[in-house]
Amino acid sequence: MPSFPWPEFLASLPWTALAVAGVLAVTFAVALAQHRHSVMDVAWGPGFVAVAGVSWLLSAGTGDDGRRLLLLVLTAVWGLRLGAHIGWRARDGHEDPRYQAMLSTAPRSRNVFALRRVYLPQGIVMLFVSLTVQVGMFETGAxxxxxxxxxxxxxxxxxxxxxxxxxxxxxxxxxxxxxxxxxxxxxxxxxxxxxxxxxxxxxxxxxxxxxxxxxxxxxxxxxxxxxxxxxxxxxxxxxxxxxxxxxxxxxxxxxxxxxxxxxxxx
Structure with missing residues (x-):
């Protein structure tokens, strides 16, 4: 069984977390400008693409090139298509009714509430679900x-x-x-x-x-x-x-x- 490069993989985790944080920060800025936090749905797929891209770069020379390329391409095609589809569907610029209902319960600032209830949970889920891709990028077996x-x-x-x-x-x-x-x-x-x-x-x-x-x-x-x-x-x-x-x-x-x-x- 090929050995797994644990040190390299563990060293990549802060960078993938930073990639997710960057996507969320840009998305939040866009949400403030457009006055609608449902833009997070548009960023969901591209967020996984960002994680896959960072993992692909950091696993160069370590993971199996065939698996790395396959995971990168499949994740990118899925994530970019999904983001484009949701973006086109929400092009009218209105807040999604689900987000309106949730944000209406905000005790104080709707934006701070959105950070806690929308961006932070989805960022954590994004990192956890993408572990499959992150680990796969560093695997050495063919x-x-x-x-x-x-x-x-x-x-x-x-x-x-x-x-x-x-x-x-x-x-x-x-x-x-x-x-x-x-x-x-x-x-x-x-x-x-x-x-x-x-x-x-x-x-x-x-x-x-x-x-x-x-x-x-x-x-x-x-x-x-x-x-x-x-x-x-x-x-x-x-x-x-x-x-x-x-x-x-x-x-x-x-x-x-x-x-x-x-x-x-x-």
């Missing part, structure tokens, strides 16, 4: 079959996320379908193709890292992402907001909640 399986799962997840977002955007642009439920395309097989895709992307990145020691130890990183998407902030909040829409109950009864599956016959 790519194996598990890494190839992870790359294939990443492709599947990226397709689900990208196509699902595209189908949802087209659906929302059609005035005739306003107030109805999207139940065609990928949305016929899962109520959340975008969230499932996100979960598959990070599970795939984990498999690429788990292909060599000690990547398997980072299993809690993708587990946190999957738990948040399927059980905490993704699926539950979306379904709560959709629960009163006509036809949604029937959609829930016939369509898989997360993992794509054939719809049930009614």
């Amino acid at each position: 790519l194996g079959w598990l890494a190839l399986l992870g790359a294939a799962l990443w492709v599947l997840g990226f397709l689900f996320e990208t196509v699902g977002d595209w189908q949802l955007a087209r659906f929302k642009k059609d005035p005739a379908r306003r107030g109805t439920v999207l139940n065609t395309g990928l949305w016929r097989y899962t109520r959340h193709p975008n969230y499932f895709g996100d979960a598959a992307v990070w599970t795939g990145l984990f498999l690429i890292a788990a292909d060599s020691w000690p990547g398997v130890l980072t299993i809690l990183s993708p587990a946190l992402m999957v738990w948040a998407l399927a059980g905490k902030t993704g699926k539950p909040l979306t379904e709560q907001a959709m629960s009163n829409r006509p036809g949604y109950r029937e959609y829930v009864e016939s369509t898989s909640g997360f993992i794509p599956w054939a719809p049930k016959r009614r």
Whole structure:
């Protein structure tokens, strides 16, 4: 089993934390200028790209070049696409209703409250989830079959996320379908193709890292992402907001909640 360069990896952690802090600082400055803290959603994906980029630079000459490049490219493609998509979706410049509801409970300064409740928690989660990529960058073992399986799962997840977002955007642009439920395309097989895709992307990145020691130890990183998407902030909040829409109950009864599956016959 190839040895892992622990000193080099541990020395990189302050720099990846600084990268996250830099992304959060820029995002907070933009939020103050635009008077909306939902810009944090736009910075979520690019924040992971910044961590991957720093880890890639610091692992040069240490980690396996094939794995380093694969993790960098896959993280960058996912993060930049996600940031661009959310930025385009929020181009009207208005604060997201979820953020409005949360910030309305601020005891004093809304900006200080946002730092504690939005930026700091998301920065910590970003660092923890990205440990899969950070550790993988420093692994010295060559790519194996598990890494190839992870790359294939990443492709599947990226397709689900990208196509699902595209189908949802087209659906929302059609005035005739306003107030109805999207139940065609990928949305016929899962109520959340975008969230499932996100979960598959990070599970795939984990498999690429788990292909060599000690990547398997980072299993809690993708587990946190999957738990948040399927059980905490993704699926539950979306379904709560959709629960009163006509036809949604029937959609829930016939369509898989997360993992794509054939719809049930009614």
